[in-house]
Amino acid sequence: xxxxLKLVNIxxxxxxxxxxxxxxxxIRIKYISKNxxxxxxxxxxxxxxxxxxxxxxxxxxxxxxxxxxxIFFKKKIINKFLxxxxxxxxxxxCTLPGRFISSGSFHPITKAINKIENFFKKLGFNFFYxxxxxxxxxxxxxxxxxxxxxxxxMHDTFWLNKNKxxxxxxxxxxxxxxxxxxxxxxxxxPGKVFRNDYDSTHTPMFHQIEGLxxxxxxNFSNLKWILKKFLYFFFEKxxxxxxxxxxxxFTVPSAEVDIMKKNxxxxxxxxxxxxxxxxxxxxxxxxxxxxGCAFGIGIERIISLKYNISDIRIFFENDLRFLSYFx
Ligand code: DAH
Numbered sequence: 001x002x003x004x005l006k007l008v009n010i011x012x013x014x015x016x017x018x019x020x021x022x023x024x025x026x027i028r029i030k031y032i033s034k035n036x037x038x039x040x041x042x043x044x045x046x047x048x049x050x051x052x053x054x055x056x057x058x059x060x061x062x063x064x065x066x067x068x069x070x071i072f073f074k075k076k077i078i079n080k081f082l083x084x085x086x087x088x089x090x091x092x093x094c095t096l097p098g099r100f101i102s103s104g105s106f107h108p109i110t111k112a113i114n115k116i117e118n119f120f121k122k123l124g125f126n127f128f129y130x131x132x133x134x135x136x137x138x139x140x141x142x143x144x145x146x147x148x149x150x151x152x153x154m155h156d157t158f159w160l161n162k163n164k165x166x167x168x169x170x171x172x173x174x175x176x177x178x179x180x181x182x183x184x185x186x187x188x189x190p191g192k193v194f195r196n197d198y199d200s201t202h203t204p205m206f207h208q209i210e211g212l213x214x215x216x217x218x219n220f221s222n223l224k225w226i227l228k229k230f231l232y233f234f235f236e237k238x239x240x241x242x243x244x245x246x247x248x249x250f251t252v253p254s255a256e257v258d259i260m261k262k263n264x265x266x267x268x269x270x271x272x273x274x275x276x277x278x279x280x281x282x283x284x285x286x287x288x289x290x291x292g293c294a295f296g297i298g299i300e301r302i303i304s305l306k307y308n309i310s311d312i313r314i315f316f317e318n319d320l321r322f323l324s325y326f327x
Pocket of ligand 1: 168169170171210211248250251254270271272273274293294295296297
């Protein structure tokens with residue numbers, strides 16, 4: 001018994017002299033774990049002699065419990081001490097500037113589309129997003145573009161097979177919409193279009209926004225009025241524009257709109273016209289009663305004109321310096 005009490009004292013001294021969680025754990029394992037020195041000693045004393053068991057059992061267990069508690073509280077004290085030390089060392093400098101998290105923003109093309117949509121929504125247009133993989137009928141034939149038309153040329157169109165292609169113009173949505181809805185129609189179709197072309201003013205994928213109006217008493221002046229108002233709105237000033245007669249198989253008469261650049265030269269930005277009677281007939285729309293006008297705007301074109309961008313490939317290079325300019 002004397003030996004036992006001596007051992008208990010030694011352990012208590014060890015615990016008192018320790019200021020380290022690891023060595024505290026070592027002490028616990030060494031003395032009071034299942035095979036620890038003290039645990040074994042208690043077992044020896046208790047199970048060899050029934051007399052000892054009765055007389056000292058309770059006392060011995062209390063001694064062990066006491067040591068367990070001592071270790072537990074010592075751990076708490078050390079942890080508290082370490083925590084306070086950490087707080088003292090980790091001084092907070094209130095004068096440091098906050099960490100700046102830069103937020104993302106919409107791509108300039110998405111922004112332009114949203115702006116254009118806002119304008120046309122107020123005029124009562126509805127929006128539709130058609131398929132980018134189109135068939136020959138909607139992209140060409142329904143629009144009065146037949147086999148030997150240059151637009152069908154292999155060099156322009158990305159063909160997927162004999163009948164399927166990546167749409168070359170958002171005009172492909174015109175007939176789809178006329179099939180679905182009866183006139184009057186006021187619709188806008190923004191989206192990606194694809195042509196096999198690549199230089200500073202052309203990319204194989206670019207964006208157009210197409211407008212279509214089918215109604216009674218529609219005439220070319222309605223079209224001119226809308227486009228003029230739209231361009232003044234988009235460029236935020238009364239820019240110099242001209243309507244130049246042109247040719248598109250699906251409109252008659254057809255025109256292109258040019259804008260005067262800063263250097264005094266004209267640049268074409270959109271095509272438009274009165275919907276061709278053949279296209280209306282294709283859709284069983286009575287062209288004695290209803291007339292239509294349509295327009296297709298190149299989105300990259302008008303943004304680059306507005307912001308004086310000479311190479312449109314920059315829109316798709318993901319250069320953050322360029323993109324953040326439009327935030
Ligand atoms: N789809 C033509 C193009 O990609 C643009 C166009 C011209 C659209 C005349 C129209 C239109 O709706 O009437 O060049």
